[in-house]
Amino acid sequence: MSWLNEFDDRLAALDAQSLRRRRREVVPEQGARLNVDGESLLAFCSNDYLGLSQAPELREAVRTAVDHYGVGAGASPMVSGHSVANAALERELAGAVGLPRALYFYAGYATNASIVPALVGEGDALFSDALNHACLIDGARLSKAVVHRYRHADLRQLDALLAASPARRKLVLSDAVFSMDGDVADIATLHALCERHDALLLLDDAHGFGVLGPQGRGALAAVGLTGAGASPRVLYMATLGKALGVAGAFVAGPDRLVEWLLQKTRSYTYATAAPALLAEAVRASLRCVLGADGEHRRQQLRARIAQLRTGLAPGADGRIDAAGWTLMPSDTAIQPLVIGDNETALSVMAALRDQGLWVPAIRPPTVPAGTARLRIALSAAHDAADVDTLLRALRMAAARTAMATA
Ligand SMILES: *Cc1c(COP(=O)(O)O)cnc(C)c1O
Numbered sequence: 001m002s003w004l005n006e007f008d009d010r011l012a013a014l015d016a017q018s019l020r021r022r023r024r025e026v027v028p029e030q031g032a033r034l035n036v037d038g039e040s041l042l043a044f045c046s047n048d049y050l051g052l053s054q055a056p057e058l059r060e061a062v063r064t065a066v067d068h069y070g071v072g073a074g075a076s077p078m079v080s081g082h083s084v085a086n087a088a089l090e091r092e093l094a095g096a097v098g099l100p101r102a103l104y105f106y107a108g109y110a111t112n113a114s115i116v117p118a119l120v121g122e123g124d125a126l127f128s129d130a131l132n133h134a135c136l137i138d139g140a141r142l143s144k145a146v147v148h149r150y151r152h153a154d155l156r157q158l159d160a161l162l163a164a165s166p167a168r169r170k171l172v173l174s175d176a177v178f179s180m181d182g183d184v185a186d187i188a189t190l191h192a193l194c195e196r197h198d199a200l201l202l203l204d205d206a207h208g209f210g211v212l213g214p215q216g217r218g219a220l221a222a223v224g225l226t227g228a229g230a231s232p233r234v235l236y237m238a239t240l241g242k243a244l245g246v247a248g249a250f251v252a253g254p255d256r257l258v259e260w261l262l263q264k265t266r267s268y269t270y271a272t273a274a275p276a277l278l279a280e281a282v283r284a285s286l287r288c289v290l291g292a293d294g295e296h297r298r299q300q301l302r303a304r305i306a307q308l309r310t311g312l313a314p315g316a317d318g319r320i321d322a323a324g325w326t327l328m329p330s331d332t333a334i335q336p337l338v339i340g341d342n343e344t345a346l347s348v349m350a351a352l353r354d355q356g357l358w359v360p361a362i363r364p365p366t367v368p369a370g371t372a373r374l375r376i377a378l379s380a381a382h383d384a385a386d387v388d389t390l391l392r393a394l395r396m397a398a399a400r401t402a403m404a405t406a
Pocket of ligand 1: 109133248249
């Protein structure tokens, strides 16, 4: 029998463990609502933190760009794909994050998966936070460097690992905002450790760019390691499909490092450039983010975060406490409500869905065993009534859980 037939059994095994994933077909509606397989749901699962994916300014930028540039880029940026729009975007991104130079990629996953192997290789050493995003992990694997994983946010352990490593080239990898916990890395200490041990720091700010720092300039700007304070040993990476509401990513930093990445990153050289229409959409988005509109959207987002945290704080509602649920300490748009066991997390997700709410349950192995959670993602597209609706539904579900376990 051909091994190809085994895929039926392997898929059945996924079903047996409730691990088979299914996609929903969605159409955006008003605000944070999505039409999902024909049903209108209030969504708390999007990383469109500022609601910019639906902004009229971005739509208009794309319409104009299509008339001017057409659709596809036609070739790698190393050949004829590097449009004047993409070049302008790179200068604007560098300016926005206060770093000397930026390189614009068509996707965030591909960026990290391929810049890590461009920077280090066999005989070199990588140091990676245990909760880093999959694309950093995959980049580490591709690089063939020795990988040292340190416990999440345990910078003492990182210090010890860096000190013990005999490698001459050391690269530290960290998310700036951790995607399943919503906490922010201690970037100042990470940078200080890199100075002490002559290491390079690569920060992935997929969830911070547009939201954190002055004018949304990101997590690195928030700690002053940009502009006059820019460091020769930091590479800053951020994505453009989350708070920026479009698609793609960029890496920014010292000229010699960015120039090296331009020369050696395979997903840059051997992939068709991002279409100019997307670069123009990002440029329009960046203007919003840095301007009064962005400030207003960030205020909205902060208000929703405060509203949710107040509503779920210990003591605020006995039902949440009685169910044993805990909101993790996060100041960002990612607000994880830890429920504990997988079945309860799934049944709460289902109960919310019955009430027209889409809040994703995240289970191991994406998160540690026993910490299944609802990953509540807030956005400037939510209004106060949306968060109230969520709070009411969570309280009802908590009361049911507390009763079932009493
Ligand atoms: C989403 C995400 C990426 C991938 O970016 P895409 O542009 O969606 O491919 C990379 N890193 C982190 C931390 C992310 O959350």
